[in-house]
Amino acid sequence: MKKVYIKEDVCIGCGLCEVYCRLKHSRSKDLVKAYKKETPRPLSRLRVDESGIVSLSVRCQHCDDAPCIGACLTGALSRDPSTSLVIVDEERCIGCGTCTLACPLGIPKLDMAQKKMVKCDLCQDEEIPVCVANCPNEALLYAEVEEALT
Amino acid sequence: MVATRKIKYLIIGNSAGGIGAAEAIREVDKAGTITIVSDEPYPTYSRPLISEYLAHPYPVEKMAYRQPDFYEKNKIKTLLGEKVIQVNPDKRTVKLESGTTLAWQKLLLATGGTPIFPEMEGNQLKGVFTFNRLDDSRAIDGFLNQYRNRVRAVVIGGGLIGVSVTEALLRRGIEVTIVEMKDWILNTILDEEAAGFEVQALAQTGTNIITGHTAEKINSYLPGEVSGVTLDDGRVFPCQMAVIAIGVRPRLEVVAESGIKINRGIVVDRRMATSAPDIYACGDAAEAFDFVYGVNRLTPVWPNAYEGGRVAGLNMAGTQTEYQGGTAMNALKYFGVYIASAGLVTPPDDSYETLINRYNGIYKKVIIKKGKLAGMVFAGDIEKSGIVYNLMKDRVDVSKFKEALVADDFGLASLPESVWRDWLAGAPPEGVPVITSIEKPEELVIGD
Numbered sequence: 001m002k003k004v005y006i007k008e009d010v011c012i013g014c015g016l017c018e019v020y021c022r023l024k025h026s027r028s029k030d031l032v033k034a035y036k037k038e039t040p041r042p043l044s045r046l047r048v049d050e051s052g053i054v055s056l057s058v059r060c061q062h063c064d065d066a067p068c069i070g071a072c073l074t075g076a077l078s079r080d081p082s083t084s085l086v087i088v089d090e091e092r093c094i095g096c097g098t099c100t101l102a103c104p105l106g107i108p109k110l111d112m113a114q115k116k117m118v119k120c121d122l123c124q125d126e127e128i129p130v131c132v133a134n135c136p137n138e139a140l141l142y143a144e145v146e147e148a149l150t
Numbered sequence: 151m152v153a154t155r156k157i158k159y160l161i162i163g164n165s166a167g168g169i170g171a172a173e174a175i176r177e178v179d180k181a182g183t184i185t186i187v188s189d190e191p192y193p194t195y196s197r198p199l200i201s202e203y204l205a206h207p208y209p210v211e212k213m214a215y216r217q218p219d220f221y222e223k224n225k226i227k228t229l230l231g232e233k234v235i236q237v238n239p240d241k242r243t244v245k246l247e248s249g250t251t252l253a254w255q256k257l258l259l260a261t262g263g264t265p266i267f268p269e270m271e272g273n274q275l276k277g278v279f280t281f282n283r284l285d286d287s288r289a290i291d292g293f294l295n296q297y298r299n300r301v302r303a304v305v306i307g308g309g310l311i312g313v314s315v316t317e318a319l320l321r322r323g324i325e326v327t328i329v330e331m332k333d334w335i336l337n338t339i340l341d342e343e344a345a346g347f348e349v350q351a352l353a354q355t356g357t358n359i360i361t362g363h364t365a366e367k368i369n370s371y372l373p374g375e376v377s378g379v380t381l382d383d384g385r386v387f388p389c390q391m392a393v394i395a396i397g398v399r400p401r402l403e404v405v406a407e408s409g410i411k412i413n414r415g416i417v418v419d420r421r422m423a424t425s426a427p428d429i430y431a432c433g434d435a436a437e438a439f440d441f442v443y444g445v446n447r448l449t450p451v452w453p454n455a456y457e458g459g460r461v462a463g464l465n466m467a468g469t470q471t472e473y474q475g476g477t478a479m480n481a482l483k484y485f486g487v488y489i490a491s492a493g494l495v496t497p498p499d500d501s502y503e504t505l506i507n508r509y510n511g512i513y514k515k516v517i518i519k520k521g522k523l524a525g526m527v528f529a530g531d532i533e534k535s536g537i538v539y540n541l542m543k544d545r546v547d548v549s550k551f552k553e554a555l556v557a558d559d560f561g562l563a564s565l566p567e568s569v570w571r572d573w574l575a576g577a578p579p580e581g582v583p584v585i586t587s588i589e590k591p592e593e594l595v596i597g598d
Binding site: 071092094095098 | 198202453460479480532536538559573574576
């Protein structure tokens with residue numbers, strides 16, 4: 001499977017990955033509406049963590065051992081056998097936050113309005129995830145996980 | 151009657167631990183026979199959802215922990231509504247209440263927990279409930295449906311189960327009084343300040359919280375029915391129903407005379423193996439390794455049950471695996487207030503260091519011993535709590551960046567690269583074409 005790799009040495013923390021992620025998950029697909037008008041507010045599935053000059057664009061890694069799946073109280077999280085992605089069944093998610101506590105990246109996002117967890121699906125309907133495609137500095141890389149790593 | 155063919159993997163328990171084990175076994179052994187036996191007549195369901203079920207409207211189908219075709223797809227035979235009454239490690243059998251004896255090669259005890267039910271006058275009255283499984287929720291639902299007028303309830307015990315049932319009852323329009331023996335509700339999983347978030351939310355619902363007292367007896371005016379609860383100080387709270395939620399203990403009846411080593415729960419090693427050969431245990435019934443305390447303890451939470459079950463299953467199927475350990479961990483969202491906690495919530499002595507940050511109605515606290523995290527409480531905002539939890543789980547020395555853990559702007563970037571690099575995808579592979587072509591940089595014009 002493919003993953004998003006980060007090249008933090010050229011990431012300047014501009015946050016465009018977050019902007020485009022939020023846009024992607026908006027209903028209007030309009031930047032201004034996505035940020036100012038839509039309710040419930042569309043949420044970015046990724047997060048940019050910064051400290052000093054280091055900035056990291058963090059998203060779900062669809063980990064092999066995925067602690068979120070085991071921690072999920074309702075069975076809403078599972079691995080899609082066809083894509084190997086960790087997916088959430090929003091029907092069954094109650095937004096309890098146990099996955100957020102279990103995840104080493106603390107990345108499962110809770111949509112307070114919908115009372116659901118939302119997560120990255122690597123933009124399955126796009127050739128390249130929008131965060132990667134719109135990174136102005138090529139600090140994000142969408143690449144096949146190397147054989148040696150799997 | 152003794153089944154002639156031995157079941158390769160027999161699992162007692164159909165909840166998180168049992169399912170975790172069955173899934174792990176099937177990853178390794180596609181064909182070996184698996185049988186799950188449970189005294190509950192339902193396909194696996196999410197136990198934490200029994201409060202949603204009680205709160206209404208919540209269809210029972212939505213409580214399913216796995217897809218309807220789960221058992222069939224994984225070739226798992228189920229014996230649901232069948233109670234195991236005895237385990238015989240020497241003969242490698244279990245005896246069912248129905249009279250059947252099952253023979254096994256590998257056995258998993260994922261029997262879970264059972265509510266502690268105190269000797270108390272009135273505890274047999276109609277209108278007295280526990281709140282641990284779907285049938286409890288159904289019983290309370292059926293009871294409430296008989297009433298047209300406003301019902302009052304006393305919940306005895308202000309722990310997770312007590313607060314869960316309170317939230318559900320409130321959503322049904324029931325007036326609730328919680329009686330908690332200790333000084334604050336949720337005291338085993340929250341410190342007093344974080345519990346204050348819940349107390350405030352509960353106060354807004356009109357819920358009455360009594361702390362520092364116990365219930366002495368459940369009163370009855372009409373024969374067989376609850377009329378109120380009397381506390382240890384003589385106060386009486388009139389009610390039509392009482393829920394006993396003072397705690398849960400491991401369900402150990404089936405192993406009582408088996409000779410399997412028991413402390414507070416079934417003692418297991420890091421492979422989740424019990425003292426008897428080929429018998430494993432996990433979940434609320436087991437006493438497994440706690441990475442905060444460094445010893446075996448009961449940590450009856452869902453994620454640990456699943457993970458322990460998974461490790462047990464892998465070992466049962468012949469793949470040597472060690473349980474990294476678990477610790478008490480809970481994420482709460484009662485009344486829309488998000489709280490996450492793990493490990494210790496109050497330092498037991500002054501050899502621990504406590505760091506606290508409060509801002510914008512958010513409360514973050516970590517407890518550190520000898521450079522390593524021993525506990526955490528995040529209230530009001532639990533995003534990124536997982537980073538701290540995993541630092542604790544991986545026993546990372548946090549001395550050099552401990553202040554950052556509770557800071558407003560805490561994130562992965564606050565940690566040394568050696569920590570976050572492993573958690574992220576790793577270093578980007580070499581030679582992968584980037585999205586846009588790399589253009590020759592423009593020449594800088596200096597001067598004119």
